[in-house]
Amino acid sequence: MDIRVFKTFIAVAEYKHFSRAAETLYITQAAVSARIKQLEEFYGMQLFIREKNNLRLTPAGDALLPHAHLMVSQMEQSKISLSIASEQKSAVHIAATPNVWDAFFSSRILDAIALFENLTLGTEISVREAIQRKLDDRSLDIGLLTDPIKDDDFVNDLIGHFDLSLVGSRPAFDAGVEDYILIDWGITFQKEHALHHKVIPSFKTSTAMIALEVILSKGGFAYLPSELVTDLVRAQDLYRIETPLQIKRPIFMVYRKNNSNGQLIDQFKSLLSKIQ
Structure with a gap:
């Protein structure tokens, strides 16, 4: 049903006059009559009571009026939404594990x-499983992970590494400490950690910043990014602890093969390789 038919119905209901409705809509009175007839035939019932010098809605017309307003309003809103969407920038979506x-x-x-200044850049922090699911359904372009996704549909580019340091609020560390914080640094780290450490964690988290805040507030130990704690160690707010654990962790940039944003992905990969 043409939305103009409902606009005409609303105008006739408002002015209670075919000719006035026609003037308002800039169409002929015959066109108004034809549209109302089309609507009545569609619903199979009379919408107006036509008496000399008196035009009023039937009960069916009264019932239809709010729906007509709603349909016209939704149609206008859809035009606005499409107009906004057509002016929006292209987008690239990136997610990283905590x-x-x-x-x-x-x-x-x-x-x-800065790289994507002419685009809409979307970023999020999410767990590995959610990142893989969003990459798979193409709601995400790039995932940054410490372990690759072993699936033939994905590309895993090793783009760099970061170092971890075992640090604490005091210099002495052994298996008996009761304030060790275990951070999830990926599957490989978990295996190595179980091999080299028998310490029982008092707290577990996937976020280094939470662990750091706890240590600075209450004391404790954790493996934290070396870049994050360098100044704190230098100021002796934290102490670096010697450890046998492999502390260099890889960073994989993961994306689906044949991604529609392939050129943007290449630009992002090039950027990260330059700012290691």
Whole structure:
């Protein structure tokens, strides 16, 4: 049904006069009559009672009026939404796991914004499983992870590394400490950690910044990004602890093959390789 038919119905209901409605809509009175007839035939019932010098809605017309207003309003809103969408910039969406965000990407976000200044850049922090699911359904362009996604539909580019340091609020550390914080630095780290450490964590988190805040407030130990704690160690707010654990962690840039934003992905990969 043409939305102009409902606009005509609303105008006739408002002015209670075919000719006035025609003047308002800049159409002929015959066109108004034809549209009302079309609407009545569609619903199979009379919408107006036509008496000499008196035009009023039937009960069916009264019932239809709010729906007509709603349909016209929704149609106008859809035009506005489409107009806004047509003016929006293209978008690229990037997600990182909490550990990669804290250790690597947060300090480089301004470079990414500058690279994509003519686009809408969307970023989020999410767990590995959610990132893989969003990459798979194409609601996400790029994932930054410490472990690759082993699937033939994905590309895993090793774009760099970051170092971890075991640090604490005091210099002495052994298996008996009761305030150790275990941070999720990925699958490989978990295996190595279980091999080299027998310490029982008092707290677990996926976010380095939460662990750091707890240590600075209450004391404790954790593996934290070396870049994040360098100044704190220098100021002796934290102490670096010697450890046998492999502390260099890889960063994989993961994306689907044949991504429609392939050129943007290449630009982002080039940017990250320059700012290691």
